[in-house]
Amino acid sequence: MCESNVYLNKAGQEELLMEKVDRIIPAEDGSIFLENVFGERRVIKARIIEMELVRHRIVMEETSDAAVAQKRQEIWLEPATDHGHFHAGEEVILRVHKGYNMKPGDHKPKTDLQAFGVSEGMSRPLTLQEHHGNLELNLGQEADGLLHIYVREDGDHQLYGVIVMEIGHHHHHGLKPLGLPLEIVPADYSHARMGDSYEIRVLADGKTLAGIRVSATYAGTHNREYPHHLKTDEEGRAKIFLTARGNYLFSVTKDNITSTFTLVKSF
Amino acid sequence: MCKNMPPLELAIQFHGHICPGLLMGIRVAEFALKELGISPDVDEELVTVVETNSCGVDAIQAILGCTFGKGNLIYKDYGKNVYTVASRDKGRALRIAQKFGGNRGPESQRFRELAQKGNLTADEAAEKENLTGILFERLMSAPFEDLFEWREIDFVFPEKAKIHATIQCAGCGEGVMDIRAVDTARGLICPTCLEEKGGQ
Numbered sequence: 107m108c109e110s111n112v113y114l115n116k117a118g119q120e121e122l123l124m125e126k127v128d129r130i131i132p133a134e135d136g137s138i139f140l141e142n143v144f145g146e147r148r149v150i151k152a153r154i155i156e157m158e159l160v161r162h163r164i165v166m167e168e169t170s171d172a173a174v175a176q177k178r179q180e181i182w183l184e185p186a187t188d189h190g191h192f193h194a195g196e197e198v199i200l201r202v203h204k205g206y207n208m209k210p211g212d213h214k215p216k217t218d219l220q221a222f223g224v225s226e227g228m229s230r231p232l233t234l235q236e237h238h239g240n241l242e243l244n245l246g247q248e249a250d251g252l253l254h255i256y257v258r259e260d261g262d263h264q265l266y267g268v269i270v271m272e273i274g275h276h277h278h279h280g281l282k283p284l285g286l287p288l289e290i291v292p293a294d295y296s297h298a299r300m301g302d303s304y305e306i307r308v309l310a311d312g313k314t315l316a317g318i319r320v321s322a323t324y325a326g327t328h329n330r331e332y333p334h335h336l337k338t339d340e341e342g343r344a345k346i347f348l349t350a351r352g353n354y355l356f357s358v359t360k361d362n363i364t365s366t367f368t369l370v371k372s373f
Numbered sequence: 374m375c376k377n378m379p380p381l382e383l384a385i386q387f388h389g390h391i392c393p394g395l396l397m398g399i400r401v402a403e404f405a406l407k408e409l410g411i412s413p414d415v416d417e418e419l420v421t422v423v424e425t426n427s428c429g430v431d432a433i434q435a436i437l438g439c440t441f442g443k444g445n446l447i448y449k450d451y452g453k454n455v456y457t458v459a460s461r462d463k464g465r466a467l468r469i470a471q472k473f474g475g476n477r478g479p480e481s482q483r484f485r486e487l488a489q490k491g492n493l494t495a496d497e498a499a500e501k502e503n504l505t506g507i508l509f510e511r512l513m514s515a516p517f518e519d520l521f522e523w524r525e526i527d528f529v530f531p532e533k534a535k536i537h538a539t540i541q542c543a544g545c546g547e548g549v550m551d552i553r554a555v556d557t558a559r560g561l562i563c564p565t566c567l568e569e570k571g572g573q
Binding site: 327 | 378391479495499501509
């Protein structure tokens, strides 16, 4: 089989979804990435119900938003500024979100969520507080430098959300990984801008994870699903070309852990 | 604003959104800066002649500083994606023309269809967003010679913009540039009054 037509089964009727598909990547979140020989791409929330290889025919059935949302939740952090960084002396406030694809869902983060700030290799616990219905981290005034902050929600499925915040300007140096069980780390921290190629690494307990799928999304996406899917190379690295304004969110799931990394952009 | 904004961001801020046409203009502006060894215009050191009034011209204005207001952006309504960037200081001019088919393909075609359609469905909006990403990466990463051809040309620089006196229109009483006022039986009147009421 070289390529196949993909059909959607809708109440017993088959509708052609995409012709001459030569690449299908199912994701753990219940979505399926499709690409055809013409270079067209789609991501749908569906499951494969039949593959007739001789007849080049694949039949799928859509799964509901609710089913997918139930399947995977993420937590992530976002700064309470759209300026891209905080200035020295300014109150550093971060918001904690729970949902999927950068869209907060109905589930609130658990109250026993833990938060930590890491700076210059020193880790300290941070206090979470409710503010106008949002869960926030108010770090107060911070000195010039890079702050590595993460939150952790324990449960059957463990969730991590990591962010790197810049206080002041010009902190173009590498970051040490936090050493989490599953972690996305920027390969080389510097100001990321739209139009840049941006590289991340995926680590598990500090060791590189090769061949794992990383999803990427951005604040203004109209997509209900993650618009980008990357795969790490042998060194656990993956690249994305930043084509949208605003912050990006990277997400990776392995076993019973989902870990996100928020890339803060000033534009 | 904390830092100097990169050209790409300047253009997007100025234009208001990202689209393939703007990206092509960004490529032209950045190429002209490099190829001519120039900086963005401050006070009419540069002149750009554009042969289109499409999105790419906004990138020229935002990045090169050749603007409608300064008078160093000259528009010729030829419907061609051709840009001539000239530097008074260098005495050089570069004519940059988009190659026919340089921005074509199924994605570009589909993007245009969606861009022209009003009230997109959620799926169409998502599709347009995906296409923007695909075209963005392609247009910003493609070798310049795949998209454009260019050559140096002899260029007759126009005079720098002049500041003219403002006189009062004998018709409506509003101020009008003296060289635009028309001498009529009613006195000097502005083009608006001339158009609406003739010389009477």
